[in-house]
Amino acid sequence: MAVTYIDAIRDAQERALAENPKVFLYGQDIGKFGGAFKATKGLQEQWPDRVIDAPISEDAMIGMAVGAAIEGMRPIIEMQFADFSSVAFNQIVNQAATHYYRTGIPVPIVVRLPSGGTPGSGPFHSQSMESIYAHYPGTVVVTPATVADAHSMLLQAVDLDDPVIYCEHKFLYRWLKSDNFEGDNLPIGKARITRSGKHATVVTYSAMVHEAVRAAEILYKEGGWEIEVVDLRSVKPLDIDTVVASVARTGRILALGEAFPWGGVTSEVVSRVCAEGFHLLDAPPMRLNAKDTPVPYHPKLWAMHRPTPESICEALRNLLAY
Amino acid sequence: MAVTYIDAIRDAQERALAENPKVFLYGQDIGKFGGAFKATKGLQEQWPDRVIDAPISEDAMIGMAVGAAIEGMRPIIEMQFADFSSVAFNQIVNQAATHYYRTGIPVPIVVRLPSGGTPGSGPFHSQSMESIYAHYPGTVVVTPATVADAHSMLLQAVDLDDPVIYCEHKFLYRWLKSDNFEGDNLPIGKARITRSGKHATVVTYSAMVHEAVRAAEILYKEGGWEIEVVDLRSVKPLDIDTVVASVARTGRILALGEAFPWGGVTSEVVSRVCAEGFHLLDAPPMRLNAKDTPVPYHPKLWAMHRPTPESICEALRNLLAY
Amino acid sequence: MTEQTISTPNKDLSKELSKEHARDVFRAMLRARVLEIKLSNLYKAGKIVGGVYIGKGQEAVSASLGACLTWNKDVFAPLIRDQAGRTAFGEDPLDATRTYLGSAKGPMRGRDGNLHRGRPAEGLLAMISHLGAAVAQVGGVLLAKRIKGELDGCVGATCVGDGATSTGAFHEGLNFIAVERLPMVVIIADNQFAYSTPNDRQYACDDLIDRAKGYGLEGHSVDGTDMLECATVIGNAVAKARSGGGPQLIVAKLLRLSGHGEHDDGSYVATELQEGRYGRDCNDVGKQQLIEKGWLTELEYSKWMLEFNAEAQEAVAVAQREDGPNPYKEEWSAIASPSLKGLQ
Amino acid sequence: MTEQTISTPNKDLSKELSKEHARDVFRAMLRARVLEIKLSNLYKAGKIVGGVYIGKGQEAVSASLGACLTWNKDVFAPLIRDQAGRTAFGEDPLDATRTYLGSAKGPMRGRDGNLHRGRPAEGLLAMISHLGAAVAQVGGVLLAKRIKGELDGCVGATCVGDGATSTGAFHEGLNFIAVERLPMVVIIADNQFAYSTPNDRQYACDDLIDRAKGYGLEGHSVDGTDMLECATVIGNAVAKARSGGGPQLIVAKLLRLSGHGEHDDGSYVATELQEGRYGRDCNDVGKQQLIEKGWLTELEYSKWMLEFNAEAQEAVAVAQREDGPNPYKEEWSAIASPSLKGLQ
């Protein structure tokens, strides 16, 4: 029986609640209703006091979580969409992320951000905010791309002592399936070689891992190109060792992301590769991001706004031709 | 008679008010009191209806500005400290920055962010948020480093049709002096060669321009090294042509910034140089940022948290030795 | 219908509701209902990508507001359930169908969808999703008009739900318009749910109108299912704001008669609520009220229904015939300043 | 004094104010005043980097709150003008001097300064600058205690100024604690100014206490310059919250008797205000009240002053002798998780 990415998120929360009395869930409509995406379905029935509906107050939701964490709890906060965490930005980066550095008291909270674009969702239900939160000291930012990672990294996130921004990609929720939740249980902070190759490396994360694999398949069929795909899994910390090791094999790198093009994960990857593996590069390190506009509503615009297997192939062809 | 960087900001606002009836100022304590840093001193006396004190409501301040801009005005909003714009983050990136793309109606607002560290200001009165705002489509982010730029770029910002995040560095307010406000009046979007050289390029902006020049002087005395310093002036748009032209001359680049190390301007600069001038590089492009913690309060910690002439020299020595 | 022809004259309502105005309000309610049923059906038939959010049960409140506002003079920021207010204000039904169906000719050109549409240059703001964010924005339009000396006789308005009252943005916005004493009307349509969340998880006061005094706003309560009451109370509040009476807060009690969106069956809404005081349909009430007053006949009603059905049908048909945006011809820039075009 | 010895027993105040408690409140007011005068002088002598923000004129309000809270059991989030509340709650004066003077031995180890200090593990939260942000945070501590089954008999508290009431964070926080009916006391110290901004540019209601009802909070007004009234009203509110009476909102009227910070001469505060009803110094009032009641003698007062002066002097001297942080020995990491140390 197949399980999905959203099942993994739900199951991980169920297990966290079952195994750790310090865990509780807080978010809008997550109780009886089970959440906008059903990630908490049935959980309030089992733990009525630990699955709590929040008012539409993202700032207070995180403020609350910080207080609860100081008091020893490990709250998991669901934002209804990543985009609405913009309202909680201050509490995340200034209250949660600074607390351990300032006081020595850790703030182990997990903030779940339903992230990324889907057709028809438009500018305010499609954003990828990992780069925003990763910029600030004191945060951990994870971006699972597989069912097993969605599961294990959420459980690991709960166990970390830092605020973890857990970016779950909405496009993968029901589309991505697996036989079960088991995986290699890699720790947060380690990247994974999703597909090995020798001609070029694509470094990416979240839903773009799958687009990269598709592109790799196309290029393999097209010309026997063997493209290595590295799934960062967490963008902060960012496992530059695995990335550089891959570049050592391939000599070429494309950093790929779905977020806006100015700054962000892809520029961080390129910069770090330059810093730590410049001599390994046979071609300029490349980037491919979404276009520099808000995420458009119309499916046709949306499909062109984000990187696609086609645009990834095109970028890779240029990279390989250098 | 010498004028300072803050004088330039005040004078530019005075001129904008005098010359353009669409301009008005809005912010906390900016009226009779003249602002926390006196950037609006005496302006309410002259224009009582166009210099307006705001409640402590950063979100509403930007929401208001967006509405006023739609109605044809050109508001200049003063945040008391850049750090407090975190509370206005949503209105800036989601309301202001998306509006033109979505509706075709521009939102010409200027948001003044008193930015950057000063000794003893601590984690919440020291932040450099340019990278946060630059990540989003639809913003313009400027970072003047000189008295003349503080003046001309504020006036230019008012004339632009996009939301402009005007990052003014508090450390320069009273320390940086000039004979007058006149300069070369370079447009926003153009970088400037602040000091020319041939052995390496430092690309930077805001207060770090001056630290870079100091480092360049030290290295010149030390070993005759001629370091070119490029002042980006605006980090979005980012004038990569000027940067690449400089790298063409020197073959070496250090991207320098005062912000947090993950992501940000320096990684964007390195990535773009790689994309557009990789073949010009004789050494790995380097970065130097602040340390990966909140900005510490204690002057001794603060001085080590941010790049200094010494740490810049050290980075440059490594770069030159490659 | 492709041109912006439907507009409402600047009504300075006295306490007495006129027949003409009551009929205008009701017509907008009907037109909106008919249009939204069409949109809902299109959604259920898989013709609309994203979601459809309708204002069933909230038409009386929304239309009563929109019908008092003047296109191209006043400013209105509708929210989720304000099709009726949009219609009454003067939004062309084509703006709705084109935006929902992604026609490139719609005001949002496929860049934004469903409710996130407007014509800001004509006074109809285009909402972002973040609840509460429009309050200060409308206030900003009014402040700008004041600075320009053009505020006289103008009014700004917005609607929010019970859930939106919990946002910081709503609070900051209300406080700001109160401090500036702007001519603005804010309606809280308290439909007892925010998505699935019932009021007792959203706020703890007896009645949201208790907040008016705390902001220094004049407050009005209204039964949102009672069309004549809505038209009167809201009309008077708008008139008061317009004539210098300062900002007005209205709390309308009602029940959302649909799911949160058309993807949601709203099964969490208890039957007692549906059968209770606010479970009745304001459109039924409104029809009844007009007929009782002798201001409407069944025949007229039927004619209107035919007219509005045809209008909605046509608006859908037009939008469906039109092309979506061409991604290859898009400018792909979010920058307005001519001097910065193409730079990044 | 280097150990945390000063603590206040859990007081379940009845309506009647006890002599003992009134004296405790007043002692904290004096101790805080004396300490802050020292800090102000140090600032003016250039010995403190950054700024100094004092609570002159607000001691009665703040101490009345702090004196009802129990260290290591209750939770308190002081804000700008709460030295007296900190002192009454049990903060060691050394925490203040060390933090202001940047001693590495202070609770913030030079990483944060001045008011941004606390001992969160012992119930004293360390404020961030962003106003209003602490309300939800205190609520979170209480919610956690509730989930753990440890809430009984506990109370949470915070103070904010008139200016902070305009923040979205304050609103969301208040609404949240009201919905959860947490045992919390929130005091608004309405000192008529937010930095230079007078109340009429900050809010438009007659009195901020008008907001209590809108949140479903029990509200109390108090003359913040009247020590006995503060001790009674605030004491009763804390007792009520503690014994299950739900969240309490107190609005204290007073006047800031200093500049915003010691860099500010506050010259924008009109003389009429300084000479008006709230211009009097609560510490003078408190002394007078205790003497009139026969609860304090001049001699005792003088002894206390000597004692507190010596204490403050010593706290300054100790902190001044201590080293600041050594940047070369700093870990330079903001990450707590052992498995992620050193990664970026």
Ligand SMILES: Cc1ncc(C[n+]2csc(CCOP(=O)(O)OP(=O)(O)O)c2C)c(N)n1
């Ligand atoms: C700041 C923010 N958080 C969350 C959401 C997601 N959301 C959209 S509508 C909605 C419920 C709104 O309820 P209410 O304000 O009562 O309006 P109603 O739908 O009942 O008309 C939520 C939670 C949002 N749009 N904005």
Ligand SMILES: Cc1ncc(C[n+]2csc(CCOP(=O)(O)OP(=O)(O)O)c2C)c(N)n1
């Ligand atoms: C969100 C936010 N905006 C701005 C500031 C800057 N600021 C610090 S204190 C202050 C005035 C506070 O006034 P009030 O709340 O009345 O407290 P008081 O100083 O009078 O005690 C301001 C504007 C801030 N700390 N937080």
Ligand SMILES: [Mg+2]
């Ligand atoms: Mg509702």
Ligand SMILES: [Mg+2]
């Ligand atoms: Mg105040």
